[in-house]
Amino acid sequence: MTEPAPSWLDELPAHLQALDAAHLLRRRRVVRPLGDGYLSVDGERLLAFCSNDYLGLAGDPALVAAACEGARHYGVGSGASPMVSGHSVANAALEEELARFVGLPRALYFYAGFATNASVIPALVGEGDALFSDALNHACLIDGARLSKATIHRFAHADLDQLGRQLAACTARRKLVLSDAVFSMDGDVADVPRLLHLCEQHDALLLIDDAHGFGVLGPQGRGTLAQFGLVGATASRRVLYMATLGKALGVAGAFVAGDATLVEWLLQKTRSYTFATAAPALLAEALRASLRCVERDDWRRARLAELVGVLRQRLHAGLAGTGWRLLDSPTPIQPLIVGDNATALALMDGLRQHGLWVPAIRPPTVPAGTARLRIALSAAHSVADVERLADTILALSPRPSQNPQEPTA
Known part of the structure; x- marks a missing residue:
C-alpha cells in the first residue's frame, strides 16, 4: 500500500513547538x-x-441598564446589513450623537474596529494610488493598506520629515496618509496638526485612528482631533477620523467621521459595512448611555x-x-x-x-x-x-x- 504523500499540515506541530521555544x-x-x-x-x-x-465604563450600571432596555425594545440581533434592514432607530441616533460629540459633519457606525480600518482603506485608494503608513501603526491599518493594493510607503515612526520627502517625491494622483493618533504599544501621541499640514501641502487625505484617544483625550474626552482644535469650524475635509467604541466607551464597535461627502462615499463603497450584519441596537443604546457618561464625568x-x-x-x-x-x-x-x-x-x-x-x-x-x-x-x-x-x-x-x-x- 502506497504511503500518503507528506502534507504541510504535518509540519504545524513543529512550528508550534518552535514558537513555544x-x-x-x-x-x-x-x-x-x-x-x-x-x-x-x-x-x-x-x-x-x-x-x-x-x-471603567464596561460594567457601569447605566450602560447595563441601557443595553437591557435596548434588548427589550429591539431584541438581541439586528438581522441584516445596515443597507437592508439592520440600520435601526438606535443606530441612526448613535451616528448623529457621535458626529456631534467629535465635532465633525457626519459619522458612520461599524460593528467592529479592525474590520472598519481593514475595509475603509481599500474604499479610499487602490492600484495606482499611494499610501503612506507610520511604521508603528496598528495591524488593522497595515492589513487595510495591503488589501487596498495601493503602493505602500512606510515611514519611520513619527518621522514626519521622511514623510514629507516621500509625499513630495510621489507622482500618484490619490494619496492617503495613515497614522494612529495614540500608538497602542508605545502610548505616544501623533503630531496630528503637522500630519494634516503635510496632507494639505501635497493634496493627500489623512486617516487618523484614535482608538486609544477617544474618550480619554481632548475636552470632555472628545478625542485627539479635539485636543488639537481640529474640529467644528476648523475641521478639514482632508481628515477622516476613526475611533473604536470598545475601549474608553466600554462597549463594542467603531465609527468613522468626517466630511459628509466623504462619509457618504464610504457608506457606498466599504465592503465590511455593506456585506456584514449591523451591530445590534442594544449595543447602540449602551453606547449612547456611555457617551453621556464620557461627556459628563x-x-x-x-x-x-x-x-x-x-x-x-x-x-x-x-x-x-x-x-x-x-x-x-x-x-x-x-x-x-x-x-x-x-x-x-x-x-x-x-x-x-x-x-x-x-x-x-x-x-x-x-x-x-x-x-x-x-x-x-x-x-x-x-x-x-x-x-x-x-x-x-x-x-x-x-x-x-x-x-x-x-x-x-
Missing part, C-alpha cells in the same frame, strides 16, 4: 470581570492592568491623569540602572520595556504570583528586542492599586550594578 506562543485565558479593576483569570482573582476599559479623566502621574513618579527613579525603562507616555498606556521575551514572561509570572495581572507583549506585536509589559490604567483603579503595582515591579526588577560584568542578585 522562542517564548512566542500565545495562550488565551478565561476571564470574568469582578469589578474595581479585578478579573478572575482562569479562576484566580487578580488585580488587572491590561484592559483598554480606560474610563470629568472625574474619570482626572483620576486617570492622577494614576499616570503616580506610576511614572514611582517607576522612573526606581528603575534607574536596571536596564528596564518606562516609555514616555502621557496616556493610560504605560509600556515598561524589559527587552527579551523570556524576561517579559518571567516578570508577568512574578506579578501574577503577587496577585497582579499584566500580560507580556512580545514580537510580532512589538519589534524584536522590545518585549514589554503594556501597563494599562483605568479609572476603575485606585492610587493604592497603582502604588502596589509599582512597588511590586521594583521588587522584581534586576538590581543595578556598578560593574556591568558582575551578576545581579
